[in-house]
Amino acid sequence: MCGICGIVDIKGNHTQNRQFVEAMTSQLFHRGPNFKSTITKNPAILGHTRLSVIDTSSHANQPIVSTDGRYTLVFNGEIYNFMKLREQLRGRGYNFRTYSDTEVLLNTYQEYGHDCVSSLEGMFAFAIWDSLKEELFLTRDRYGQKPLFYAHVKNRITFSSELNSLLQDKLIRKEPNFNAIYHFLTVQSVPAPLCAFKGVEKLKSAQCVVFKKNGQLKKWTYYTPQFTSSFKGTTEEAVEELDYRLQNAIKTHLVSDVPLGLFLSGGVDSSLITAMATKRHGKMHSFSMGFAEQAYDESVYAREVANICGTKHFERIASPNILNLLPRLVKHYGEPFADSSAIPTWLLSEMTSKHVTVALSGDGGDDLFGGYERYLNPFLYPVGCNTNNHLNALSWQLKQELPPCQKNNPLCFGTIKYHFHWARFCGTRKINLCSDPLKNEALKGSTLSLMLDHFQQNRSGLLLDKIQEFEFEYYLASTLMTKVDIASMGNSLEVRSPFLDNSVADFAFSLPEKMRVCKSSSSNFNNGFETKVLLKKVAEKYLPKNIIYRRKMGFGIPLAKWFREELKDFAYDLFLSKSFQDRNWVSPEMTLKLLDEHIENEAEHHYGLWALMMLELWAKEFIDG
CATH class of the missing domain: 3.60.20.10 (Aminohydrolase, N-terminal nucleophile (Ntn) domain)
Known part of the structure; x- marks a missing residue:
């Protein structure tokens, strides 16, 4: 690298x-x-x-x-x-x-x-x-x-x-x-x-x-990902084929003339990569992040997988004392970047690089095999659904970003809940937040409009296909891969993603919808739906079910709590600063209102506040500096 x-x-x-x-x-x-x-x-x-x-x-x-x-x-x-x-x-x-x-x-x-x-x-x-x-x-x-x-x-x-x-x-x-x-x-x-x-x-x-x-x-x-549902075999055949392709991907991703290790969160994807890699390579080092806040901490599962796979395991607890790290992150990313999991990814890479030069990760598993909870929205709120009053009201608000020609798009309602789940700011809330220089950009095309254009150009009749293909461009590449590349390379560490092997991805694109997301009587989460259906069946060959079939936690940080405690004074100082007030890219009044409401537990605005914080820190570093 x-x-x-x-x-x-x-x-x-x-x-x-x-x-x-x-x-x-x-x-x-x-x-x-x-x-x-x-x-x-x-x-x-x-x-x-x-x-x-x-x-x-x-x-x-x-x-x-x-x-x-x-x-x-x-x-x-x-x-x-x-x-x-x-x-x-x-x-x-x-x-x-x-x-x-x-x-x-x-x-x-x-x-x-x-x-x-x-x-x-x-x-x-x-x-x-x-x-x-x-x-x-x-x-x-x-x-x-x-x-x-x-x-x-x-x-x-x-x-x-x-x-x-x-x-x-x-x-x-x-x-x-x-x-x-x-x-x-x-x-x-x-x-x-x-x-x-x-x-x-x-x-x-x-x-x-x-x-x-x-x-x-x-x-x-030269290449465009496309879900085709072309695989017509049985579930058992699909399990064997995916297992075979993953084994080959692991084999090629383990080729190195320097020491290799494993990112191990304790989730399905990284645990499966760890199990398959150690089966082929033998004893390896594994690395994970933990949190003092139990709701965000998967370290107990990472330790269990490490024990099963026989890795030499290293663990680090993330501290809310991140203020010294923020300037480094802002400078390395070079653009405003608001995925807060960049913090634990940086800390994990920093620890890992002290022991190995290359690490394998589970990135891409959710994106290919249907692992995000937001992928359930096509099932919970299908195209044509208009029975939910809250969503009807939300739909009207978001449509204010759209040009008149798109406001009656039949796909629009079907994407609303997904868009709202995914978006930091959208609809009238975004319009009210933005000052004129930013608001004028809505005239060139809103983010929702961009999404709808992408969905209309997609030839698949399945909304899940449209969402996953959209995210390959606007989430996987622009957010997830950016996060991992900058955090790892900032610490002179190479991170490899076997799930994104061409052969594995090509097979994932051939899977029918039911092998990615389906209704399941045995699922206790996600409104009775099971995500990553096929991948979890492959994982059953390597891992215990308590690791595979538990609620997804992701790689988030306790941002809501941190804003009410350790980050509170820093956030107020930043949003009350003369540079932020004078810049006026976004409304200072609305920003402070969001912060006040969050601090007082009147609402949960931490994701939006983090985006505004990272935008202002970027502007201070690159525009003012």
């Missing part, structure tokens, strides 16, 4: 650009503390920092240049099928100087060009400079596990793994993008291709970008 960056400037000052790229590379050192280097191939200047994982020798350092000198690669990630590709390329006459997946990737591109992405299985973001065509190729993996930002102006493009690095290019101005911030207030992160800074974009999942020598950009998407 690594950090990548670079500038291609057709008509620019190459001496100045070299200085920018050197500064950009230095800003990525936490992503790759083992080696740092830049290379000049005018008009391209590329930088790389290396966290050595596969072939730790200096021969595998980057940037790497093809034997004919035409192609230069900087690569962040892992290619899990690199050994298979290596043998295929050997058969085509390629020789190899290293045992790294980096050289395999370079030769794969040399053989197949832009189409190489279709043959890659892994998590990646990479850039390749073609000195013959004088063009730069950028791309990102299927599910957005590895980030890539870029800024393009006429004959110049700058790219980097992180915003702090990108902003070392002093020609990029730190101006807030109110359209991005408007959507952030609903979805807790800035969804790609938007960025919190004007003039900067993120590559979307599975997107390719080519910067040509005439300064033009060409963009396309």
Whole structure:
């Protein structure tokens, strides 16, 4: 795992650009503390920092240049099928100087060009400079596990793994993008291709970008996830097939020349990965976070799984004394980011990195197999349902964000409860909160409108399919993968997600709805519905039922309590500060009203307050600073 960056400037000052790229590379050192280097191939200047994982020798350092000198690669990630590709390329006459997946990737591109992405299985973001065509190729993996930002102006493009690095290019101005911030207030992160800074974009999942020598950009998407319900076999056949594919994914994800460990929360997903990994690999280290507040603490289950699997287990208790950590989080994320589980993810990564360089996680299990409680909304509130007075009123409020042409959309009511469950701010509440610069962005398209557009373009007739596919782009990539990448790489730790293996994901997309979510007479939770139906049946082969069939807890923190206690004074000081009042992106009066109501136990506003807090801290760090 690594950090990548670079500038291609057709008509620019190459001496100045070299200085920018050197500064950009230095800003990525936490992503790759083992080696740092830049290379000049005018008009391209590329930088790389290396966290050595596969072939730790200096021969595998980057940037790497093809034997004919035409192609230069900087690569962040892992290619899990690199050994298979290596043998295929050997058969085509390629020789190899290293045992790294980096050289395999370079030769794969040399053989197949832009189409190489279709043959890659892994998590990646990479850039390749073609000195013959004088063009730069950028791309990102299927599910957005590895980030890539870029800024393009006429004959110049700058790219980097992180915003702090990108902003070392002093020609990029730190101006807030109110359209991005408007959507952030609903979805807790800035969804790609938007960025919190004007003039900067993120590559979307599975997107390719080519910067040509005439300064033009060409963009396309090489893969789109789609649920098909094409699997027609029995449940027993599905269990065996998923088990087989997961075993193969675990096998490839365990390939490493440095120590590996396991993120173990005690939930179904991480517990299943732990059980399968230790069965194949033998004794491993496992790591978990605990909380003093019992309602959020899964450590007892993590310890039970660790004992069953025979891991050497490490545990850390999260403290509400997080004020010293907040500035680091704000700076590392680079954009306003309001998933509060970034805190325990950072603390977990910090502890894990002291013992291993790579950790396997259970990320992606909920997203693929239907694990979130919000996925129940299509069953509880189906399209056409209009019998719930509370939801009718809520529907009217949310529809105020929509343009007239969408207010009678038949999908609208069916998405309302899901949207409300998922959103931080929405509807009239969001409109009243936002000041004019943000409110004007609603005219370009509300977040609910964006969701409905996505749902209408989806060809599936199932609302669950529409929701899961929407979340692959707007939650999995923009929030979950961003959270894990920044928190882990900020601590020089690589995190791998076997559930997001191409083969496992492809099979999940083929599953009918009943193998993801269904009514169950044995379920004591979720209004009698069972989530992750098939995955839990696979887990029965490895884990006791008390681990599998218990209420889902997630990886949250006791934020509501913390706002009433340890964070209270800090929140009041922040929202009463002159900078917040003068900025006036959101209503100071409404913000303080939300805080007052929360402190007095009149309402639960902690998620919204956290979003507003992280937005203001970001503005103080990046806009004021």
